[in-house]
Amino acid sequence: MGRWEPNARGRLEQAALELYVERGYEQTPVADIAQRAGLTERTFFRHFADKREVLFGGSGRLEELCVGAVAAAPATATPLEAVTAALDTAAGVFEERGDLVRQRQGVIDANTELRERELIKLASLSAALADALRERGVGELTALLTAESAVGVLKVAFGRWMDEGQGRPLRPLLAECFDVLRTLSARGAVGAG
Amino acid sequence: MGRWEPNARGRLEQAALELYVERGYEQTPVADIAQRAGLTERTFFRHFADKREVLFGGSGRLEELCVGAVAAAPATATPLEAVTAALDTAAGVFEERGDLVRQRQGVIDANTELRERELIKLASLSAALADALRERGVGELTALLTAESAVGVLKVAFGRWMDEGQGRPLRPLLAECFDVLRTLSARGAVGAG
DNA sequence: CTACGTGAGGACAGCCACTGTCATGAGCAC
DNA sequence: GTGCTCATGACAGTGGCTGTCCTCACGTAG
Numbered sequence: 001m002g003r004w005e006p007n008a009r010g011r012l013e014q015a016a017l018e019l020y021v022e023r024g025y026e027q028t029p030v031a032d033i034a035q036r037a038g039l040t041e042r043t044f045f046r047h048f049a050d051k052r053e054v055l056f057g058g059s060g061r062l063e064e065l066c067v068g069a070v071a072a073a074p075a076t077a078t079p080l081e082a083v084t085a086a087l088d089t090a091a092g093v094f095e096e097r098g099d100l101v102r103q104r105q106g107v108i109d110a111n112t113e114l115r116e117r118e119l120i121k122l123a124s125l126s127a128a129l130a131d132a133l134r135e136r137g138v139g140e141l142t143a144l145l146t147a148e149s150a151v152g153v154l155k156v157a158f159g160r161w162m163d164e165g166q167g168r169p170l171r172p173l174l175a176e177c178f179d180v181l182r183t184l185s186a187r188g189a190v191g192a193g
Numbered sequence: 194m195g196r197w198e199p200n201a202r203g204r205l206e207q208a209a210l211e212l213y214v215e216r217g218y219e220q221t222p223v224a225d226i227a228q229r230a231g232l233t234e235r236t237f238f239r240h241f242a243d244k245r246e247v248l249f250g251g252s253g254r255l256e257e258l259c260v261g262a263v264a265a266a267p268a269t270a271t272p273l274e275a276v277t278a279a280l281d282t283a284a285g286v287f288e289e290r291g292d293l294v295r296q297r298q299g300v301i302d303a304n305t306e307l308r309e310r311e312l313i314k315l316a317s318l319s320a321a322l323a324d325a326l327r328e329r330g331v332g333e334l335t336a337l338l339t340a341e342s343a344v345g346v347l348k349v350a351f352g353r354w355m356d357e358g359q360g361r362p363l364r365p366l367l368a369e370c371f372d373v374l375r376t377l378s379a380r381g382a383v384g385a386g
Numbered sequence: 387c388t389a390c391g392t393g394a395g396g397a398c399a400g401c402c403a404c405t406g407t408c409a410t411g412a413g414c415a416c
Numbered sequence: 417g418t419g420c421t422c423a424t425g426a427c428a429g430t431g432g433c434t435g436t437c438c439t440c441a442c443g444t445a446g
Contacts, residue, residue: 003441004394029431043395045433080377116309119316123308141349141373148345149377156337180334184273184342185375196412197423222402236424238404 009047009057011037016054021103025051025111052117055104058093059121063128065089070132079138083129083150084178090154091170094161105162126151153177202240202250204230209247213300218244218307245310248297251286252314256321258282263325272331276322276343277371283347284363287354298355319344346370 015036019028030051031041048054066086073082094101108114129147157173208229212221223244224234241247259279266275287294301307322340350366
């Protein structure tokens, strides 16, 4: 056995989520998180750039997953079809750990700083998707706008998923949003439905 | 004349932008901004919620302008046409004070915290646009996705406008992005152009 | 077995963003 | 002039975050 308990990072993540849920994000000093994890404040900041980042450890992996899905899409797929595949993959990750995701999202939605951090993670995802599309030979503007649209769809569908509680699973919600998105361009679409 | 110099808020905004440009955002303590404006640090925080917000005083007005444009769009306009009108209005504001906008954007792009704040302002704009569309009788999902798409277009077109230096004005860039967006839904669009 | 390097973590001092609280004093109403 | 208002000043305090040096189990070489 090592000098220290293993998985310091994971312990910090768990302690932080617990405390953010119990007391709220703002009412939780970093020192308390570290203490619950059996570490010091200084060590917290060796593992995470700041107090927010401890909630976003998985965003890098999610991004890689989505990029991989775009790259793996058949060569005949349109850009929109490629990012649809990416979001489908992402949906799988969310639905696997539904409870954790909901708990985490509740904390994020309750605090503006955390929402800011979430938004920049989504912007990073958009940039990564655009890169992946460019790799497929998609033109610059099309790549950027497809990626932005995909993240827009993800935001709306995910929001619905959270709101609906134990309603429909995420994947059909994504599909519905992509359908509506395609409808927007239709000539004369007044969108009253 | 009052006891104090007038327009404390405006002086703080100007001093902040100057110092952020001269030294960078992180290297500028709030006390220095206040000093240049002839005020104290405490007074800075009476006018702005935090050190970032001093750069975003105009975002509320921009949001109102866009919402007004959506509301003023003819009843026959599609949701996409309504938000196009809104972004056209916004483009006018940006182009009026091109130099200020560019300087400000340079500061924002150089700092992650400021980019986060910008993103949440854009998310707020998106929510306001969705509200304005709902007021027109547009369905929930269509309103949300149209608003997200509009902000996506704004991000891409504005980024291009910044990158192109003294190239095309903003309005045609917006139009081009909306064109590409409509193309995405086309059957078989591979987007290689 | 000893010696040494490595690396995660602790101890501590300090900067600065931000807040709570009370004091100040010109302008204004009467 | 008396008293109220209210933008600002003064000052102390909390907490996020950093720089720096110290500690000490572990692995490895010899």
